[in-house]
Amino acid sequence: MKPAAWLHEFGALHFLRPWWLAVLLLLPVLAWWWRRRQRERSAWHALVDPHLLPRLLESGGGRRSRTGYWLALLAYVIAVLALAGPSWRQSEQPLWQNRTPLVIALDLSTATLAADLPPSRLAQARAKLAALLRERNGGQVGLVVFAADAFVVAPLTDDAANVALYLDALQPDVMPRDGQRPSEAIAWSTQLLRRAGATSGDIVLLTDHADGEAVSAAADAAGRGFRVSALGLGSEAGAPYRRDSGDIANARLDPASLRKLTASGNGRYEPLASDDADLRALGLLDPGSVGAIGKGTAGLAWRDEGYWLLPLLMVLTLFAFRRRSGGALVLLLCVVASLGNARAADLWRRPDQAEHAQLQRGNEAYRKGDYQAAARHYTGIGSATAHYNRGNALAKAGQYPQAIDAYNQALRQQPGMADAIANKRAVEAAMKRQQQSGSNQGQQQKSQSGQGNGQSNPQQAPAKPDAPPKSEEQPASPQPNAKPQPQPQQAKPPSTSPEDVQDQQEADRAQRERMERALRAREKEQAGKAPSDGKPRVVETPEQRERRLANEAWLKRVPDDPGGLLRAKFRLEYERRNAQGRAEE
Numbered sequence: 187m188k189p190a191a192w193l194h195e196f197g198a199l200h201f202l203r204p205w206w207l208a209v210l211l212l213l214p215v216l217a218w219w220w221r222r223r224q225r226e227r228s229a230w231h232a233l234v235d236p237h238l239l240p241r242l243l244e245s246g247g248g249r250r251s252r253t254g255y256w257l258a259l260l261a262y263v264i265a266v267l268a269l270a271g272p273s274w275r276q277s278e279q280p281l282w283q284n285r286t287p288l289v290i291a292l293d294l295s296t297a298t299l300a301a302d303l304p305p306s307r308l309a310q311a312r313a314k315l316a317a318l319l320r321e322r323n324g325g326q327v328g329l330v331v332f333a334a335d336a337f338v339v340a341p342l343t344d345d346a347a348n349v350a351l352y353l354d355a356l357q358p359d360v361m362p363r364d365g366q367r368p369s370e371a372i373a374w375s376t377q378l379l380r381r382a383g384a385t386s387g388d389i390v391l392l393t394d395h396a397d398g399e400a401v402s403a404a405a406d407a408a409g410r411g412f413r414v415s416a417l418g419l420g421s422e423a424g425a426p427y428r429r430d431s432g433d434i435a436n437a438r439l440d441p442a443s444l445r446k447l448t449a450s451g452n453g454r455y456e457p458l459a460s461d462d463a464d465l466r467a468l469g470l471l472d473p474g475s476v477g478a479i480g481k482g483t484a485g486l487a488w489r490d491e492g493y494w495l496l497p498l499l500m501v502l503t504l505f506a507f508r509r510r511s512g513g514a515l516v517l518l519l520c521v522v523a524s525l526g527n528a529r530a531a532d533l534w535r536r537p538d539q540a541e542h543a544q545l546q547r548g549n550e551a552y553r554k555g556d557y558q559a560a561a562r563h564y565t566g567i568g569s570a571t572a573h574y575n576r577g578n579a580l581a582k583a584g585q586y587p588q589a590i591d592a593y594n595q596a597l598r599q600q601p602g603m604a605d606a607i608a609n610k611r612a613v614e615a616a617m618k619r620q621q622q623s624g625s626n627q628g629q630q631q632k633s634q635s636g637q638g639n640g641q642s643n644p645q646q647a648p649a650k651p652d653a654p655p656k657s658e659e660q661p662a663s664p665q666p667n668a669k670p671q672p673q674p675q676q677a678k679p680p681s682t683s684p685e686d687v688q689d690q691q692e693a694d695r696a697q698r699e700r701m702e703r704a705l706r707a708r709e710k711e712q713a714g715k716a717p718s719d720g721k722p723r724v725v726e727t728p729e730q731r732e733r734r735l736a737n738e739a740w741l742k743r744v745p746d747d748p749g750g751l752l753r754a755k756f757r758l759e760y761e762r763r764n765a766q767g768r769a770e771e
Contacts, residue, residue: 202271202490209266213259220255261502268492268499277489285325286473287342287384290315291371293393293419295333296358297437302425303458307437310458311392311419312353318465319346325473328378331356334365335763336374337756341604342382352752360753362760364430368447369399372414376407381602386411389451390470392458394420395440396447404451414451415468416444417458541567548575557583570599574606581609586617 201207292315298308319327328342329349339356340349358364368391375389389412396404396416404414424438441455448455456464465471548563557579564576577592593610597603 199272199274200488202273202488204270206266206270209269210263213262216262217259220258257502261499264495264499264502268495271490271492272495273488273491275489275491276487287326287328287379287382287387288322288470288473289328289330289342289375289378289387289389290318291330291332291336291368291375291389291391291393292356293333293366293368293371293391294331294356294358294361295366296364296429297366297394297427297435298358298419300420300425300427300437302421302423302437302439303419307394307419308356308358312356314392314417314458314465315353316350317462318470319350321462321465321471322346323472326382328375330371330374330378331361332367332371332374333358333361334363334367335361335760336367336370337361337759338374338378339752342378342384355752358430360756362757366393366395367399368393368396369403372400372403372407372451376403376410376412379412380410383600384412386413388412388453388468388470388473389414390453390468391416391444391447392419393444394418394437396443401447401450404447404453408450408452412451413453414448415453416448416455417464417468418444418455419458541569541572545572545575548572548579552579552582568599570596570603570606573599574603574609577606577609577613581613581616586613586620589613 292311294308298306298311300307303310315329326342326344327340327346327349329339329352330336331339339352343349371391372389379387379389389407391414393416407414418439418441420437420439422439422441424436426434426436429435439457441457445455454468456467458464462471544563544567548560551557551560551563552575560579561576561583564572564579567573573592573596577589577596580586580589580592590610590613593606593613596606597610600606
């Protein structure tokens, strides 16, 4: 370290626990007590006059006593300074973000179209959710919508702005079936929190009433540590609305049932307000820290450098046991030299701090592109994040089986980890493409070796090494040596001669051959062209190409509309649940 940098660091010297310095005020008292005790311990002081003591006692003993006295005072000062926590530099430390997660369950039945909260209940609810997502101070947020069934719009995420993107697309017509079953919304919200590893959290329903099933579901959620609250939509006077069936019904707010629901769920009930008073009353804008999900982040903290004084203090204590402790100085030099060459700070870190530092070294290696080194750094850390990062590094290094094993370990630590599931599927797909590419290359090499003998089958077209393999028998191409069959004379036009017919047939055959050669050349060019991303090109069979083109055509017909995407997603999920007997996802 340069002298200027050294001086700059020590210019920020301060004490983390400065109240320990007050103990130094006891030094005069301790010095007086020490001298008094030394006098009392000497039997000659009571029997001999003070002016005769220097003549009777050896002077060396007094010097040794004074040396021990000063060494004891020095050890006392060093111990107090170490306890005060001297610090002059900062370092990254793993901090603990402790925020309560929140799942919002919004009623999307046709009753939300009632206009007792102008312009409609749904418009007021979406405005309230937008304010909540904008003003909430941290914590994960998820969104569930329900009618006769409940569906997940957005899982728990730290990005509240990403959840807000779906608000404008929320309409009753995106739901597969109309109805009001808040019990389903509470059950799915509880499942979202449990999958995220939360032991506690908030569930907030935006609806106008609750039935007995919802009260039971709220009690079950409270038993698992999740608090169920409610925001009342509508007014007690109510307003008419039209159902999907065309019938006219009247929607009314039932505060009594919602209060019963929240009492069973250990939550609170508030009617929808025009300002944020309802959100503050429920404690949603400033989430608490009791039982919340922890998430490791990096922050700066002042380092306690008091441990550097401990070796010196340990050496000084050796003088209290032996009079001749000259070897203590040698021991002190050895300790200082060893600490100078080693990273002493690592010896004083907690296990979680050491794992965090190892994880950071792995992240640095990953960003530099040294994936093997990154995988080695991630090895040995038992957290789901470390296993997930190790899987990413192994996948980048091309070690697909080891990457899948790392993803499996991450999923065992944290079931339902969305990123690990998605990356595992991507690696498995890459392995399949790699195997398929290898088998296609083997078939092409076999075809090339069969063609190299210079023989051809007169009944079949020659094999094309660059052509994709066929899965079913293809019609044989016209052979260049095949003679055209003569046509019956009565099938010709009266004005056409046999020579003209034969010339026309040969011209048609030549045209077909030119078209086939052009098609084969285009296939060879596409098969031999290297992709821009550097990955091996997958050779498609005719069936695969036809399926891909059909999927692309279907995707082009899907409008770029979030509401349409949600409608299609909920419809498919609804049909899948019915097919599986409404099993859990």
